[in-house]
Amino acid sequence: MNYNTKVLASNRENINYAAKLLLDGEIVGIPTETVYGLAAIATNPTAIEKIFIAKGRPQDNPLICHISDISMLEQYTINIPNVAYRLAEKFWPGALTLVLPKRDIIPYITSGGLDTVGIRFPSNIIAREIIAACKIPLAAPSANISGSPSPTTSNHVYDDMKGRIPLIIDGDSSAVGLESTVVSFVGEDIHLLRPGAISKEDLSSVGKVIMDRGILERIDNSTKVLSPGMKYKHYSPKANVIILNGSLEKFISYIGERDIEDSYSMIFNSDADNFPYKYLTYGDSSEEQAHNIFNVLREFDKMSAAVVYVRSPQREGVGLAVYNRLLRAAGFEVIEL
Ligand code: TXA
Numbered sequence: 076m077n078y079n080t081k082v083l084a085s086n087r088e089n090i091n092y093a094a095k096l097l098l099d100g101e102i103v104g105i106p107t108e109t110v111y112g113l114a115a116i117a118t119n120p121t122a123i124e125k126i127f128i129a130k131g132r133p134q135d136n137p138l139i140c141h142i143s144d145i146s147m148l149e150q151y152t153i154n155i156p157n158v159a160y161r162l163a164e165k166f167w168p169g170a171l172t173l174v175l176p177k178r179d180i181i182p183y184i185t186s187g188g189l190d191t192v193g194i195r196f197p198s199n200i201i202a203r204e205i206i207a208a209c210k211i212p213l214a215a216p217s218a219n220i221s222g223s224p225s226p227t228t229s230n231h232v233y234d235d236m237k238g239r240i241p242l243i244i245d246g247d248s249s250a251v252g253l254e255s256t257v258v259s260f261v262g263e264d265i266h267l268l269r270p271g272a273i274s275k276e277d278l279s280s281v282g283k284v285i286m287d288r289g290i291l292e293r294i295d296n297s298t299k300v301l302s303p304g305m306k307y308k309h310y311s312p313k314a315n316v317i318i319l320n321g322s323l324e325k326f327i328s329y330i331g332e333r334d335i336e337d338s339y340s341m342i343f344n345s346d347a348d349n350f351p352y353k354y355l356t357y358g359d360s361s362e363e364q365a366h367n368i369f370n371v372l373r374e375f376d377k378m379s380a381a382v383v384y385v386r387s388p389q390r391e392g393v394g395l396a397v398y399n400r401l402l403r404a405a406g407f408e409v410i411e412l
């Protein structure tokens with residue numbers, strides 16, 4: 076594992092080169108509309124193993140497989156409930172992962188030892204062209220070192236994966252900015268495992284939604300959970316992140332009572348006028364916050380922030396996903412002001 080990592084533009088020649096490396100069993104960083112992924116051929120166990128090594132990822136954390144055509148769904152999964160087809164019809168291509176019983180062709184190393192596999196049809200054109208050129212689904216977790224914030228630009232991927240992978244395909248910054256909504260099924264009910272840009276409200280327009288406990292609560296590391304990724308701390312900047320729930324006035328006075336030498340605030344854009352302490356903003360709307368959250372958490376690391384106080388976001392729509400990621404970054408430390 077000591078590559079001279081190249082970052083190449085997403086032209087036809089480089090897309091074909093990425094596909095050739097992938098088919099040869101290599102791993103490649105690719106853009107998607109949610110976050111950048113670290114891709115390998117989903118059916119090649121040796122290639123998949125390289126993903127776990129490059130990320131330092133626990134072996135029981137399953138990978139999402141990305142398809143470029145809806146017909147690939149039935150080639151890799153079985154016993155698909157009607158509600159899954161309705162979700163696919165409404166939200167694919169897009170930021171939604173469907174967890175379904177896997178066919179044998181998906182190896183257990185890809186599914187983290189589970190009999191199910193997560194499938195996503197991304198909307199990002201570059202991702203789709205790379206998958207289509209391979210003609211096989213690409214397993215791709217977020218392209219960060221395990222535990223660090225997910226990457227939303229090729230620079231973030233380079234910062235984490237330099238020397239560990241041969242190639243990163245450059246695209247724009249990820250449009251959504253946080254990872255896909257993950258759902259599994261209980262009969263025809265939708266079990267929401269990880270919130271994302273396809274919101275709970277969106278899902279409810281298609282079927283009954285059951286929220287997983289792990290979305291808003293800490294899950295013990297020894298507990299068996301339905302979505303293994305949810306139990307790890309995740310998205311963890313080096314700083315001690317603390318969410319403060321309450322008005323801007325109370326937020327400012329709370330910080331004023333503390334030693335603020337190496338501490339920063341993560342606030343809304345509309346809070347910034349006359350804000351008296353060091354800060355970075357992460358947007359006003361939930362969509363802006365989703366787009367910016369991981370980049371801002373990475374910036375705090377570069378600034379060697381010791382403590383980051385976060386203005387608690389709205390929790391409707393994609394806001395629930397923003398709050399879920401912040402809770403993990405904060406190790407569930409929330410203070411009611
Ligand atoms: O938007 C995304 O989903 C990005 C981009 C690259 O597509 N990928 C991503 O992958 O976020 P990753 O590996 O960082 O997160 C995958 C999540 C984990 O929480 C994992 O536990 C869950 O999906 N997951 C995957 N397969 C699963 C399965 N068979 N059963 C339950 N949960 C599953």
Ligand code: MG
Binds near residue numbers: 216217
């Ligand atoms: Mg991840």
